Amino acid sequence: MPTANARPNAEKDDLVPTLENIASNLAAVRDRIADAAARAGRRPEDVRLVAVTKTVDIEEIRALIALGVTDLGENRVDQARIKIAELEKYRPCWHMIGTVQRRKARDVAALFDTVDAVDRLELADALQQRCMEQDRRLRVLIEVNVSGESQKHGFAPDAIEAALEHISGLDRLRVEGLMTMAPFGAPEVVLRGVFGGLRALADRFALPERSMGMSDDFETAIEEGATQVRIGTALFI
Numbered sequence: 001m002p003t004a005n006a007r008p009n010a011e012k013d014d015l016v017p018t019l020e021n022i023a024s025n026l027a028a029v030r031d032r033i034a035d036a037a038a039r040a041g042r043r044p045e046d047v048r049l050v051a052v053t054k055t056v057d058i059e060e061i062r063a064l065i066a067l068g069v070t071d072l073g074e075n076r077v078d079q080a081r082i083k084i085a086e087l088e089k090y091r092p093c094w095h096m097i098g099t100v101q102r103r104k105a106r107d108v109a110a111l112f113d114t115v116d117a118v119d120r121l122e123l124a125d126a127l128q129q130r131c132m133e134q135d136r137r138l139r140v141l142i143e144v145n146v147s148g149e150s151q152k153h154g155f156a157p158d159a160i161e162a163a164l165e166h167i168s169g170l171d172r173l174r175v176e177g178l179m180t181m182a183p184f185g186a187p188e189v190v191l192r193g194v195f196g197g198l199r200a201l202a203d204r205f206a207l208p209e210r211s212m213g214m215s216d217d218f219e220t221a222i223e224e225g226a227t228q229v230r231i232g233t234a235l236f237i
Contacts (some may be wrong), residue, residue, distance in 0.1 A: 052232030131172035177209025195224035
């Protein structure tokens with residue numbers, strides 16, 4: 001079975017162009033973040049880049065870390081476990097960015113620094129229980145289904161107040177903000193409505209973090225107030 005840092009049928013030298021591309025792609029993404037922040041009258045350092053590393057190997061992640069990326073996002077516990085162990089000495093901040101099955105709550109509590117998609121109360125309760133057992137604490141973002149799409153996870157906007165009241169009573173979880181995903185390929189007016197809706201909710205409840213925007217729409221998200229953007233494709237194309 002190949003390890004997490006090996007590519008089938010690839011020699012070590014084959015990675016060099018890929019790593020060079022990552023450096024170029026990262027510089028381009030940072031420039032785009034800075035430009036979008038400037039258009040909104042914001043500072044680029046107020047937008048955190050979370051690199052989505054779920055499809056890439058150890059060497060590529062190590063290259064990102066060497067280039068100053070400190071936040072890494074994974075969505076599968078078993079794959080993340082290997083990467084987290086391999087890269088432990090670098091001490092990045094690991095984000096669980098995917099939907100968490102309740103049976104995986106123990107592993108998520110043990111491995112990750114923040115859970116970016118708490119989408120239901122039963123998950124919050126499970127994470128609280130597992131954190132108590134392990135004497136751990138987790139930072140969390142509450143996922144909001146701003147767009148109202150039936151296939152998306154998350155709380156409805158009008159359910160956020162009750163959800164925050166419940167989760168604020170869980171002493172092992174620290175709610176730092178909200179997260180949402182816009183419809184893929186949506187026109188700009190729809191994107192701005194979704195991202196602006198999340199910003200308004202975060203402002204209403206005085207929550208500092210707004211995680212919204214991915215490779216296809218992060219500039220619009222920043223213009224609408226994103227403090228975290230999750231970028232995968234734009235870094236590894």
